[in-house]
Amino acid sequence: MKAGTSKPRKSRKKSTSRGERAAPIRPLSVGLLPNLLGYNVRRAHMALWRDFNRTVGDGIVRPGLFSLMVLMDENPGVAQIELATQLAIDKATVVGLIRRLLRQGWIETRRSSVDRRRQELFLTATGRQELGVLRREMLEHEARFTNLFTRQELASFFEYLRRIQI
Amino acid sequence: MKAGTSKPRKSRKKSTSRGERAAPIRPLSVGLLPNLLGYNVRRAHMALWRDFNRTVGDGIVRPGLFSLMVLMDENPGVAQIELATQLAIDKATVVGLIRRLLRQGWIETRRSSVDRRRQELFLTATGRQELGVLRREMLEHEARFTNLFTRQELASFFEYLRRIQI
Numbered sequence: 001m002k003a004g005t006s007k008p009r010k011s012r013k014k015s016t017s018r019g020e021r022a023a024p025i026r027p028l029s030v031g032l033l034p035n036l037l038g039y040n041v042r043r044a045h046m047a048l049w050r051d052f053n054r055t056v057g058d059g060i061v062r063p064g065l066f067s068l069m070v071l072m073d074e075n076p077g078v079a080q081i082e083l084a085t086q087l088a089i090d091k092a093t094v095v096g097l098i099r100r101l102l103r104q105g106w107i108e109t110r111r112s113s114v115d116r117r118r119q120e121l122f123l124t125a126t127g128r129q130e131l132g133v134l135r136r137e138m139l140e141h142e143a144r145f146t147n148l149f150t151r152q153e154l155a156s157f158f159e160y161l162r163r164i165q166i
Numbered sequence: 167m168k169a170g171t172s173k174p175r176k177s178r179k180k181s182t183s184r185g186e187r188a189a190p191i192r193p194l195s196v197g198l199l200p201n202l203l204g205y206n207v208r209r210a211h212m213a214l215w216r217d218f219n220r221t222v223g224d225g226i227v228r229p230g231l232f233s234l235m236v237l238m239d240e241n242p243g244v245a246q247i248e249l250a251t252q253l254a255i256d257k258a259t260v261v262g263l264i265r266r267l268l269r270q271g272w273i274e275t276r277r278s279s280v281d282r283r284r285q286e287l288f289l290t291a292t293g294r295q296e297l298g299v300l301r302r303e304m305l306e307h308e309a310r311f312t313n314l315f316t317r318q319e320l321a322s323f324f325e326y327l328r329r330i331q332i
Contacts, residue, residue, distance in 0.1 A: 028252045029240040033233055036304070037311050037320075038214045040327040042229060045211040046254060047331045048204045063208060067199055074195040086194045088212060138202070145203050145330050154203075157326045160319065161206040164311050165213045 037164075051144060056137040064089065066138060068097050069123065069131050072107060077120035106130055203330075217310060222303040230255065232304060234263050235289065235297050238273060243286035272296055 033039045053059050057066065064087070071083055084094040098121065101107040106127030112118035123131065146154055199205045219225050223232065230253070237249055250260040264287065267273040272293030278284035289297065312320055 026248065028237055028244060028248060030252065031236045031240040032301070033236055036308055037324070038218060038229060038304075038308060039233065040324055040331075041207065041211050041214055043254070043331045044327045045207050048207055052204060063204060067205065070197045070199055071194055074197040078194060082192065082194060086196065088209070135198070138204075142202055142204060145332075148329050148332075149326070153322075153326065156319075156322060158203070158206055160315070160323045160326070161210045163314050165206075165209045166311075166314075 041164075048145065052138075052141055055141050057134050061134060064093070065097050065100065066134055068094070068101070069106065069127065069134070072121050072123050073128065073131055076122050077110075077112075079118055079120065083121075101127070104130075207330075214311065218304075218307055221307050223300050227300060230259070231263050231266065232300055234260070234267070235272070235293065235300070238287050238289050239294065239297055242288050243276075243278070245284055245286065249287075267293070270296075 049063065052063055067087055068083055071086060072078055075082070080094050080098060081091065083098075084091045087094070098107070102109070104127075106124060108122055108124050109119045110122065112120050149157060215229065218229055233253055234249060237252060238244055241248070246257065246260050246264060249264075250257045253260070264273070268275070270293075272290060274288055274290050275285045276288065278286050315323060
């Protein structure tokens with residue numbers, strides 16, 4: 001990336017140092033995007049996602065996995081289909097997450113004594129311990145965002161977010 | 167769940183047809199999740215995402231692809247790195263999206279006459295036409311959600327969402 005190679009840059013006053021991008025990042029015109037609710041929710045979601053992955057579960061546990069563990073902790077013996085329904089995610093995704101949790105040894109499955117076809121899911125002792133750590137990290141992560149609001153603002157914000165969960 | 171317990175289904179009045187789930191979906195206890203900002207933003211994001219994919223771009227165009235096309239329309243000759251920076255997504259993702267747009271014939275690349283190393287991106291005529299359709303579908307999709315709010319509520323909602331885009 002030396003200056004002085006192809007024709008035009010020979011005459012440029014401000015030569016760039018080796019390895020530096022020649023083209024500066026210019027601020028883009030963003031059109032209608034900032035006026036779209038979808039765009040703003042997406043950006044907010046990405047900001048939370050990035051901070052979560054930086055600070056919770058050593059970058060291994062994703063938000064969806066955390067939610068799943070909370071639900072298993074709250075509902076011992078829950079079935080896969082119930083988790084998928086509650087979290088509004090497809091069954092294939094839940095199956096993948098559950099496989100990961102089994103591999104980690106954080107959950108175990110038992111066959112229901114009432115309905116043999118039903119697999120019941122339980123956190124293991126290790127899983128419960130891990131969830132305790134995750135919960136603490138999660139609350140610190142949350143605070144970095146909720147601290148930006150007054151209590152009244154936050155209540156409205158939650159209400160608005162729930163209104164669009166249709 | 168019917169009373170009458172194990173080997174239960176033989177004597178059940180309301181027999182389930184083969185392949186149907188025996189266990190009904192019970193409402194789960196969700197613990198701390200509804201009190202988490204992250205969880206609510208995620209749920210809102212998923213609701214928007216599902217509606218977008220059902221109603222915009224025939225389920226082929228994803229929100230990220232739409233944003234990319236808007237930026238290329240607003241900034242003819244924009245570079246990949248500028249798009250990645252603006253949308254706060256990694257370069258690999260942008261590269262994948264651009265490849266799709268090239269395959270569709272909706273964009274084209276030209277080499278910059280000023281800096282030969284720079285690939286400039288432009289919407290094609292087809293791409294601009296497609297974006298017109300997408301924009302209309304997008305605004306209908308948006309209205310389904312924004313109609314749930316007063317103008318004042320919506321202004322606050324946008325302000326809150328922007329506040330956490332840190």
